[in-house]
Amino acid sequence: MTPEPIERPAEAEATRRVGRPRRDQHELLAAAAAVFVEHGVDAPVRVIAARAGVGMGTIYRHFPTRAELVVAVYRHQVEACAEAGPRLLAESATAEAALRAWVALFVEFLVTKHGLAGALRGDNAGSDALHGYFVDRLVPVCGSLLDAARAERGPSSAGQPVVNGYSLLKGIGNLCIGAAGDSDYDADQLVQALVSGALAGISST
Amino acid sequence: MTPEPIERPAEAEATRRVGRPRRDQHELLAAAAAVFVEHGVDAPVRVIAARAGVGMGTIYRHFPTRAELVVAVYRHQVEACAEAGPRLLAESATAEAALRAWVALFVEFLVTKHGLAGALRGDNAGSDALHGYFVDRLVPVCGSLLDAARAERGPSSAGQPVVNGYSLLKGIGNLCIGAAGDSDYDADQLVQALVSGALAGISST
DNA sequence: CAACAATACGGAGCGCTGTTCCGTTAAGCA
DNA sequence: TGCTTAACGGAACAGCGCTCCGTATTGTTG
Structure with a gap:
């Protein structure tokens, strides 16, 4: 499965996208880590989002599920x-x-x-x-x-x-x-x- | 604390109360036990109440907290x-x-x-x-x-x-x-x- | 430089918890 | 028969993870 394409077709550089640039994940991870230290790993996603100065949608776009955020941290x-x-x-x-x-x-x-x-x-x-x-x-x-x-x-x-x-x-x-x-x-x-x-x-x- | 009153004052028999009689706890416990077998101990209180044919208030009057219901079962x-x-x-x-x-x-x-x-x-x-x-x-x-x-x-x-x-x-x-x-x-x-x-x-x- | 298209953003909203609250119901007593 | 009193039922509340969509912000294009 996923037989590793022989050559990357076109769009070699990934900078060819239009629209708003993605927020840096590091900021989100730092905020999550800080909240985890204070309130434990079970801290609500809302709290993490607030700490990062970000909406919850942003958190969930970068980390589709709460568990994946924890993994990333x-x-x-x-x-x-x-x-x-x-x-x-x-x-x-x-x-x-x-x-x-x-x-x-x-x-x-x-x-x-x-x-x-x-x-x-x-x-x-x-x-x-x-x-x-x-x-x-x-x-x-x-x-x-x-x-x-x-x-x-x-x-x-x-x-x-x-x-x-x-x-x-x-x-x-x-x-x-x-x-x-x-x-x-x-x-x-x-x-x-x-x-x-x-x-x-x-x-x- | 609670220095164990020397003698029970009056109302020796407990049948001197007025108002509706309490539902038999055994029915509630049986319903809870059945639900626990099917859906596990984490089953919602609503489900247990429905199975017992009872409102949630009744469950919580007999067992002030979910954990106490589990203990009783x-x-x-x-x-x-x-x-x-x-x-x-x-x-x-x-x-x-x-x-x-x-x-x-x-x-x-x-x-x-x-x-x-x-x-x-x-x-x-x-x-x-x-x-x-x-x-x-x-x-x-x-x-x-x-x-x-x-x-x-x-x-x-x-x-x-x-x-x-x-x-x-x-x-x-x-x-x-x-x-x-x-x-x-x-x-x-x-x-x-x-x-x-x-x-x-x-x-x- | 002014539209436009594409994308990320924010947070209200959904469905699900455990628990509380209060109007309603029914049993004992007079 | 009515009144008192306690138990009942379930709507409502707060908090959770997660979704969805109108909005804001960018790079591209004429």
């Missing part, structure tokens, strides 16, 4: 997180240490962005952009770290089912929900415990 | 789950087996009630009735099972921090979010892994 950090995976694996003494460090990085990212972890679960009609983006970008990274750490521990005891990268990533995301503002709940501790359990394999009945 | 099952804790501990060969069995029970309860786990996180103004009820009723149970299982394993390696009953319960609840309808995500497996990790204590850095 955090894209850089997610990308950095994804790239940190292979690097940690190369730098760390053991694969398990790399996995644990990467997981800690991810948890810190989620916990500091209030409401992000909660927004991550694709509860809206099937293809939620937010859920999808995180999964596409981070599951491979999480999966390879997990596999490497498991290989390091030697052959598994039996052919018993084993936690896969997707489950682990989604589980970590879920564990981070409601972590900020609940001092009795230590998401990082639980996630590290989950990693321990995922590496050990389940023993008892 | 599931109170019996939560109670049963709480009572299963001590029983399992008495019946099981080991405390760890009891903990794992209880946790499996809780997970099955949450996963089969679509959206319940998601509604559990108290994201609304502070004192969410749903979150509070589950915590009050189940944290003690979860905590004693966890302590018993840990005691069984012998003295902990050091004074390092350890997962408490509240964290474990909330963690389990979070892990169950979005479990139904995602065949690649096995909540029960992850929860058992979390239990393993919580019992083992975190090893690596």
Whole structure:
């Protein structure tokens, strides 16, 4: 599909358009980021638009859905997180240490962005952009770290089912929900415990 | 506060009131339960009211908030789950087996009630009735099972921090979010892994 | 330089929530 | 039989994500 056209036909330069120029997306993203810091990721689109000094129509023209705006705001950090995976694996003494460090990085990212972890679960009609983006970008990274750490521990005891990268990533995301503002709940501790359990394999009945 | 009046003054029997009799709550609860099974716990109050053949005002007079209605619907099952804790501990060969069995029970309860786990996180103004009820009723149970299982394993390696009953319960609840309808995500497996990790204590850095 | 066409803009409006409010209805009592 | 009182029903409110269309602003053209 989309067989990559051999040559761009005409209008090579994209400056050949008429009409009003598009507003710079960076301003919108900056406003959204600022509002997210103050009011959390669940802040109303109206508030973001007001902060940017812009109508809501403009927001929705640049980012067709609320989730895509969130994705755009955090894209850089997610990308950095994804790239940190292979690097940690190369730098760390053991694969398990790399996995644990990467997981800690991810948890810190989620916990500091209030409401992000909660927004991550694709509860809206099937293809939620937010859920999808995180999964596409981070599951491979999480999966390879997990596999490497498991290989390091030697052959598994039996052919018993084993936690896969997707489950682990989604589980970590879920564990981070409601972590900020609940001092009795230590998401990082639980996630590290989950990693321990995922590496050990389940023993008892 | 509310120093428990020594003696009930007059009106000993409660049948001395005038005005219309209250509708039987059981009908409302039955309707709500039926709607929850069909459309999940997030079903609109309007739908529940319509199913019960009742106005919305009636729903809200019996259950001041949506969360309290949910609590009422599931109170019996939560109670049963709480009572299963001590029983399992008495019946099981080991405390760890009891903990794992209880946790499996809780997970099955949450996963089969679509959206319940998601509604559990108290994201609304502070004192969410749903979150509070589950915590009050189940944290003690979860905590004693966890302590018993840990005691069984012998003295902990050091004074390092350890997962408490509240964290474990909330963690389990979070892990169950979005479990139904995602065949690649096995909540029960992850929860058992979390239990393993919580019992083992975190090893690596 | 003056029309014009093309495009982005702004925000009122829609459909959907949970929750509140008040006029209406029906049961007990005199 | 009428009156008092409580519960009922559902219209109305505020807040959400998102859509739609008249308006404003640009680059192009005669």
